[in-house]
Amino acid sequence: MAILEVDGLRKEYGDFPAVEGSTFAIERGEVFGVVGPNGAGKTTTLKMLAGLVEPTAGTAVVAGREPGSPAMQRRLGFLPEESPLYEEMTATDYLEFFADLYDVPGKVATDRIADTLDRLDLEHRDRRIGNMSKGMKRKVAIARALVNDPDVLIFDEPASGLDPLTTNYIIEFTRELSEQGKTIVFSAHNLFHVESICDRVAVMNDGRIIARGSVDKIRDEHGGTEYHVYATKDGSDALEDDQPLAVEVTYEGTGENENEQIRHVVADMAAVEAIREAVEAEGGRVTDIQTKTPSLEDIFLEIASGADPDAERNRTRKRDAEAEP
Numbered sequence: 001m002a003i004l005e006v007d008g009l010r011k012e013y014g015d016f017p018a019v020e021g022s023t024f025a026i027e028r029g030e031v032f033g034v035v036g037p038n039g040a041g042k043t044t045t046l047k048m049l050a051g052l053v054e055p056t057a058g059t060a061v062v063a064g065r066e067p068g069s070p071a072m073q074r075r076l077g078f079l080p081e082e083s084p085l086y087e088e089m090t091a092t093d094y095l096e097f098f099a100d101l102y103d104v105p106g107k108v109a110t111d112r113i114a115d116t117l118d119r120l121d122l123e124h125r126d127r128r129i130g131n132m133s134k135g136m137k138r139k140v141a142i143a144r145a146l147v148n149d150p151d152v153l154i155f156d157e158p159a160s161g162l163d164p165l166t167t168n169y170i171i172e173f174t175r176e177l178s179e180q181g182k183t184i185v186f187s188a189h190n191l192f193h194v195e196s197i198c199d200r201v202a203v204m205n206d207g208r209i210i211a212r213g214s215v216d217k218i219r220d221e222h223g224g225t226e227y228h229v230y231a232t233k234d235g236s237d238a239l240e241d242d243q244p245l246a247v248e249v250t251y252e253g254t255g256e257n258e259n260e261q262i263r264h265v266v267a268d269m270a271a272v273e274a275i276r277e278a279v280e281a282e283g284g285r286v287t288d289i290q291t292k293t294p295s296l297e298d299i300f301l302e303i304a305s306g307a308d309p310d311a312e313r314n315r316t317r318k319r320d321a322e323a324e325p
C-alpha cells in the first residue's frame with residue numbers, strides 16, 4: 001500500500017505555477033527520486049509533502065496523514081536544501097535539543113544520536129557547528145532529520161555542493177536507510193546518484209512531471225537500448241519493414257590503413273542478426289557490435305530539451321504495424 005499519495009498537487013506563487021498538478025504514489029520502503037533542472041519545482045513539491053508549503057490545489061497524504069499535522073510530523077524527517085543550524089552549539093547538543101522537541105526520551109535520544117553520527121562517520125562532535133566544514137554540517141542536518149526515527153524521509157538535494165567522497169558517503173547512507181525499511185523521497189541534480197539508488201523517479205521540468213517510473217521503464221519509453229553494428233558492407237536492406245534507426249559510414253585508422261565501416265544502429269538483437277546475415281551474404285563481415293544504453297542523464301537532456309527522441313523509433317514501429325496483415 002502506498003505510504004505517500006499525491007493527487008493533482010499544484011502550487012501557484014501569484015499567478016506563476018511553480019508546480020502544475022503532480023500525481024504519483026510511493027510505496028513503503030521505496031526510494032523515489034525527484035529530478036529536474038533549476039526551477040523545475042522539486043523543492044516546492046517536497047515542501048508541500050513536508051507540510052511547509054500550502055498547496056494551491058490537489059492533495060497529499062503522507063503516512064495516512066495530512067502534511068503538516070502533528071501526527072504526520074512525528075513520522076517524517078525533512079532535510080531542507082539549505083539547513084540553517086545553530087552555529088554556537090555542538091553537534092551533540094544541537095541534536096539533543098531537537099530530540100527533546102520531539103519528546104524522545106533522554107537515554108533513547110543519546111543512543112540514537114551517537115549511533116547515527118557513528119554511521120555518518122562524523123568526527124569532532126563536540127566542535128561548535130559554526131566551525132565545522134560544509135560536509136560535516138550536512139551530516140549534522142541529516143542526523144537532525146533522523147532524530148525522531150521517522151518512517152518517511154524527505155531529503156532535498158542531500159549531497160549538493162559536497163566533495164565526491166562525502167557525496168558517496170551520503171548516498172551510501174541513504175541506501176542503508178532504505179534497506180532498514182525507511183521510505184525516502186529525494187531530489188537531486190546528479191542523475192547518476194538518482195539512477196544508482198532510486199527504485200523510481202519523477203522527472204520534472206517547468207513545474208510538470210514529464211516522465212515517471214523506474215529508470216528502466218523511462219529508458220525503454222525514451223529510446224531504450226541501441227545496438228551499433230559495425231560492418232564492412234551495408235546490410236540495412238535486409239531489414240525492410242524494420243528499418244534501422246540510423247545507417248552511417250564511419251572511418252577507422254588513417255592514410256592507407258583507413259578502413260570504411262558501415263555503422264547500423266538498430267533496436268533489437270533480431271535486427272543485429274539480420275544485418276549480420278545480410279553483410280555476410282554480400283561477402284562482408286561484422287567487425288564490432290556495441291550496446292549503447294542511455295543514462296538517465298542522456299534521457300533527461302533529450303526530454304527536457306523538448307526533442308522527441310522517439311520520433312525515429314515510432315516511425316519504425318508504425319512501419320511494423322502497417323506491415324502486419
Ligand SMILES: Nc1ncnc2c1ncn2[C@@H]1O[C@H](COP(=O)(O)OP(=O)(O)OP(=O)(O)O)[C@@H](O)[C@H]1O
Nearest residue numbers: 013017018036037038039040041042043044045081
Ligand atoms: N516563495 C516563492 N515565491 C515565488 N516564486 C517561488 C517561490 N518559491 C519558488 N518559486 C519559484 O517556483 C519555481 C520552482 O522553484 P523550486 O525551488 O521548487 O525549483 P527547484 O526545482 O527546487 O529548483 P533548484 O534545483 O534550483 O532548487 C521557480 O521558478 C522559483 O523561482
